[in-house]
Amino acid sequence: MAGHRLAKFDIGGTSMGRIITNDGPSNIRPFLEPDSIALVGVPRRTGRASFNILETLLTCGFPGKLYPVNPNADSLLGVKVYPDTDSLPHGIELAVIMVPRDMVLGAVRGCARRGIKAAIIVSEGFAEAGKDGQSLQVEVVEAARATGMRLVGPNSLGSMNNFLPFSSSFLPPPPVKAPVALVSQSGGFLEGFSDFVAGKAIDLGNTCDVDFVDCLEYLETDPDIRLIVLHIEGMKRGRRFLDIARRVSRQKPILALKTGRTGAAARVIASHSGSLAGQDRVYDTAFACAGIMRVKDGDELSDVTRALLHLSPLKGNRIGIVTPTGGCAIMAVDALVQEGLELAQLSTQTVEQLREYFSKWAPPKNPLDMLSAGMSFGYKKVYTACLQGLLDDPEVDAVICIAGWPTVKTIQETAHGKSKPVVTWVQGRWTGEVSARLEDTGYKTAYPTPERAARALSALRQYSSWKNRYK
Amino acid sequence: MAGHRLAKFDIGGTSMGRIITNDGPSNIRPFLEPDSIALVGVPRRTGRASFNILETLLTCGFPGKLYPVNPNADSLLGVKVYPDTDSLPHGIELAVIMVPRDMVLGAVRGCARRGIKAAIIVSEGFAEAGKDGQSLQVEVVEAARATGMRLVGPNSLGSMNNFLPFSSSFLPPPPVKAPVALVSQSGGFLEGFSDFVAGKAIDLGNTCDVDFVDCLEYLETDPDIRLIVLHIEGMKRGRRFLDIARRVSRQKPILALKTGRTGAAARVIASHSGSLAGQDRVYDTAFACAGIMRVKDGDELSDVTRALLHLSPLKGNRIGIVTPTGGCAIMAVDALVQEGLELAQLSTQTVEQLREYFSKWAPPKNPLDMLSAGMSFGYKKVYTACLQGLLDDPEVDAVICIAGWPTVKTIQETAHGKSKPVVTWVQGRWTGEVSARLEDTGYKTAYPTPERAARALSALRQYSSWKNRYK
Numbered sequence: 014m015a016g017h018r019l020a021k022f023d024i025g026g027t028s029m030g031r032i033i034t035n036d037g038p039s040n041i042r043p044f045l046e047p048d049s050i051a052l053v054g055v056p057r058r059t060g061r062a063s064f065n066i067l068e069t070l071l072t073c074g075f076p077g078k079l080y081p082v083n084p085n086a087d088s089l090l091g092v093k094v095y096p097d098t099d100s101l102p103h104g105i106e107l108a109v110i111m112v113p114r115d116m117v118l119g120a121v122r123g124c125a126r127r128g129i130k131a132a133i134i135v136s137e138g139f140a141e142a143g144k145d146g147q148s149l150q151v152e153v154v155e156a157a158r159a160t161g162m163r164l165v166g167p168n169s170l171g172s173m174n175n176f177l178p179f180s181s182s183f184l185p186p187p188p189v190k191a192p193v194a195l196v197s198q199s200g201g202f203l204e205g206f207s208d209f210v211a212g213k214a215i216d217l218g219n220t221c222d223v224d225f226v227d228c229l230e231y232l233e234t235d236p237d238i239r240l241i242v243l244h245i246e247g248m249k250r251g252r253r254f255l256d257i258a259r260r261v262s263r264q265k266p267i268l269a270l271k272t273g274r275t276g277a278a279a280r281v282i283a284s285h286s287g288s289l290a291g292q293d294r295v296y297d298t299a300f301a302c303a304g305i306m307r308v309k310d311g312d313e314l315s316d317v318t319r320a321l322l323h324l325s326p327l328k329g330n331r332i333g334i335v336t337p338t339g340g341c342a343i344m345a346v347d348a349l350v351q352e353g354l355e356l357a358q359l360s361t362q363t364v365e366q367l368r369e370y371f372s373k374w375a376p377p378k379n380p381l382d383m384l385s386a387g388m389s390f391g392y393k394k395v396y397t398a399c400l401q402g403l404l405d406d407p408e409v410d411a412v413i414c415i416a417g418w419p420t421v422k423t424i425q426e427t428a429h430g431k432s433k434p435v436v437t438w439v440q441g442r443w444t445g446e447v448s449a450r451l452e453d454t455g456y457k458t459a460y461p462t463p464e465r466a467a468r469a470l471s472a473l474r475q476y477s478s479w480k481n482r483y484k
Numbered sequence: 485m486a487g488h489r490l491a492k493f494d495i496g497g498t499s500m501g502r503i504i505t506n507d508g509p510s511n512i513r514p515f516l517e518p519d520s521i522a523l524v525g526v527p528r529r530t531g532r533a534s535f536n537i538l539e540t541l542l543t544c545g546f547p548g549k550l551y552p553v554n555p556n557a558d559s560l561l562g563v564k565v566y567p568d569t570d571s572l573p574h575g576i577e578l579a580v581i582m583v584p585r586d587m588v589l590g591a592v593r594g595c596a597r598r599g600i601k602a603a604i605i606v607s608e609g610f611a612e613a614g615k616d617g618q619s620l621q622v623e624v625v626e627a628a629r630a631t632g633m634r635l636v637g638p639n640s641l642g643s644m645n646n647f648l649p650f651s652s653s654f655l656p657p658p659p660v661k662a663p664v665a666l667v668s669q670s671g672g673f674l675e676g677f678s679d680f681v682a683g684k685a686i687d688l689g690n691t692c693d694v695d696f697v698d699c700l701e702y703l704e705t706d707p708d709i710r711l712i713v714l715h716i717e718g719m720k721r722g723r724r725f726l727d728i729a730r731r732v733s734r735q736k737p738i739l740a741l742k743t744g745r746t747g748a749a750a751r752v753i754a755s756h757s758g759s760l761a762g763q764d765r766v767y768d769t770a771f772a773c774a775g776i777m778r779v780k781d782g783d784e785l786s787d788v789t790r791a792l793l794h795l796s797p798l799k800g801n802r803i804g805i806v807t808p809t810g811g812c813a814i815m816a817v818d819a820l821v822q823e824g825l826e827l828a829q830l831s832t833q834t835v836e837q838l839r840e841y842f843s844k845w846a847p848p849k850n851p852l853d854m855l856s857a858g859m860s861f862g863y864k865k866v867y868t869a870c871l872q873g874l875l876d877d878p879e880v881d882a883v884i885c886i887a888g889w890p891t892v893k894t895i896q897e898t899a900h901g902k903s904k905p906v907v908t909w910v911q912g913r914w915t916g917e918v919s920a921r922l923e924d925t926g927y928k929t930a931y932p933t934p935e936r937a938a939r940a941l942s943a944l945r946q947y948s949s950w951k952n953r954y955k
Contacts (some may be wrong), residue, residue, distance in 0.1 A: 199811015420710015
């Protein structure tokens with residue numbers, strides 16, 4: 014079954030009538046770590062809503078050299094402007110090409126003549142725009158290939174590296190050095206989404222040359238990156254991708270957001286990145302074989318990313334719960350059972366240890382509902398004792414804490430240095446104020462609902478099992 | 485099938501061996517709008533983590549009279565303390581009883597002697613705590629019933645009314661006069677959850693007397709309340725509940741969060757509110773028959789509440805999309821199709837009207853991907869034209885806007901005064917800052933993912949259809 018499905022996994026690659034692959038060594042460093050950039054076709058307009066890439070690079074503090082190209086300006090924002098690509102000096106690492114589509118081929122050839130080996134094509138109107146655009150795209154790729162130049166795009170916002178910092182997009186790079194790379198087929202995700210933000214990102218756009226395989230090969234050994242996120246509309250070089258993903262995912266978790274699940278969305282994809290969406294269930298199978306974890310939306314992506322980055326491996330399914338409210342505990346139990354986890358049975362030792370705090374008609378059991386005990390013996394004291402008990406209990410693999418935000422600090426202190434995963438449902442209203450306060454504490458595995466907390470633990474369990482297979 | 489299932493809907497009522505129902509007129513006003521409150525068994529401790537209800541009431545600014553009862557204090561926080569219930573004056577509307585469980589019966593009788601007709605029993609150890617507790621609960625109810633006293637609880641944090649303001653819980657009432665009532669079987673939800681907050685709330689706890697039926701009857705005509713949320717663990721008087729819900733839901737939307745979906749959680753419910761969870765699918769059927777909309781978690785509850793409060797009815801399934809990013813539009817299309825909605829086909833008039841902004845190889849179609857056009861003709865101008873086009877198009881029933889937060893103001897202005905529902909996926913990273921900024925604009929139907937935006941529209945559609953049936 015899996016084999017049969019996987020046979021279809023290359024479907025995206027044949028979509029445009031001609032597959033162009035690059036089987037040479039991965040050479041995409043300049044897209045993420047350029048020391049010098051030519052900006053071919055940079056607009057003269059600057060300021061609010063001008064989308065000027067030169068301005069973004071200057072504002073964000075890009076430490077390398079910039080070479081704007083525009084025939085109608087001598088200088089822009091204090092930077093010397095070159096009239097054409099032939100005037101550029103040799104030795105520039107990256108070109109960002111943003112001229113109208115009919116001038117792209119000339120610009121690529123011009124950059125190649127100056128020895129540039131990497132170019133991002135921002136311009137639109139290629140494989141996503143009918144037959145003419147498709148032919149044009151093939152011509153551009155052939156021109157680049159003839160000189161050994163690698164291409165990202167066309168129809169791309171390019172790349173971003175907050176560690177440098179650098180961004181070829183008109184969007185300023187978010188000031189977060191997250192150890193997370195995003196490889197996307199849309200520029201719309203470069204700013205992050207939901208709670209997620211990448212430290213490095215590439216928008217592959219139409220994916221005419223540099224593709225998911227190249228990026229995985231590069232990111233495999235990138236010391237800044239601990240987790241890789243893929244936003245996939247369609248897939249070329251499917252088999253090679255799976256081989257490499259299977260290898261990389263043992264070192265670094267790979268999360269995939271595959272869009273175009275429905276027929277209506279798949280039709281839109283064809284006119285977006287020019288890809289074929291493929292059969293959605295084929296992707297499920299392929300991802301499972303390669304250890305890629307599929308997420309279905311931005312909330313899940315953020316939630317799971319935080320769990321994988323900040324928690325130790327989850328060695329089993331047995332979950333303990335500390336809670337000041339029984340009603341919320343019931344929701345957490347529903348959530349964890351629906352995620353394939355189970356409610357732990359506390360060991361006798363834990364029960365005995367906590368018995369003194371609990372009334373005789375409600376002895377300690379999982380979930381540990383500690384409100385009455387806390388009102389009698391001190392809230393913080395009892396909460397700490399309950400969490401400590403679960404962390405020490407050999408029958409418990411991980412803990413879901415239910416707590417108002419003031420208790421987060423107690424949880425953080427108690428869980429510190431323990432190898433057992435702890436997630437917190439921050440109960441009560443989740444406002445901007447709560448987000449900000451959590452950010453202050455640096456506590457990363459807090460979630461606004463029990464479903465999201467349990468889902469994050471479940472993903473952690475999935476990844477822990479995957480890694481364990483290859484130990 | 486539905487009839488067969490509904491026959492089981494009263495299951496929760498028989499759980500404790502004895503059903504006690506009240507079929508008299510609904511008389512629960514004092515629980516939500518008390519002018520005077522006796523606090524029986526108020527603790528002497530005050531300050532941080534003391535959970536002192538008197539302190540909460542004084543701090544929040546409750547405008548009525550307070551009568552603390554404690555044999556070991558003469559005054560507390562400047563308020564005269566009564567040694568026992570027999571010393572209380574006549575004419576007090578509500579008692580909050582928080583003595584140890586063995587003293588509850590005496591306190592109820594004492595309050596009854598002073599003519600108090602409504603009491604919240606905060607104390608624990610009743611139906612949720614085995615046979616002894618169950619018998620005790622029956623005794624308490626019989627004592628109250630003999631005098632015409634209504635009871636909320638036991639094992640309850642009581643009630644809250646931010647319009648007054650008033651809260652019988654040790655949690656201060658959130659300072660939000662939301663036109664939303666919450667009837668809950670857990671106090672854990674009184675503070676709100678996810679993005680949701682109630683303006684009035686009752687925690688029914690073990691639901692020994694006042695129940696969902698009483699609350700629906702009261703809230704039906706409460707002019708402060710436009711939407712009702714139920715957190716249900718188990719249900720007594722199921723048939724009567726459905727009859728009343730069917731009537732009320734035509735006037736005010738009713739959302740239900742039914743917990744205890746899994747066996748493990750159902751077992752925990754028995755020791756929480758002493759209810760039986762019942763078969764989960766029975767609830768699905770029952771809710772559908774009564775026009776109650778079931779939500780599965782706190783995020784969905786918040787999202788749907790905001791859509792129902794702030795949007796006009798949704799008259800059809802055809803959704804238009806405005807977007808600066810094709811990749812995000814594809815996710816929105818997936819989301820709306822999976823929610824049973826569909827991508828609208830734009831009318832010729834709309835296409836013609838917008839054609840001037842779009843390139844010849846990518847003419848306007850739904851989703852309206854406006855980035856290139858915006859970069860050429862002005863972002864705000866094009867975004868406004870696209871949204872305006874969709875709002876005027878008779879082939880479009882509602883709009884999903886995809887936008888960075890700075891565009892929210894443009895959306896708000898353009899959609900203002902239109903009867904067509906517009907929701908916005910605020911694209912990019914959703915931080916505390918974004919929440920705060922959105923709060924400043926007063927824009928209520930912004931969502932952090934397209935799935936949540938589409939789900940909110942789908943719920944709006946469901947409620948619009950339900951109401952329409954009875955026109």
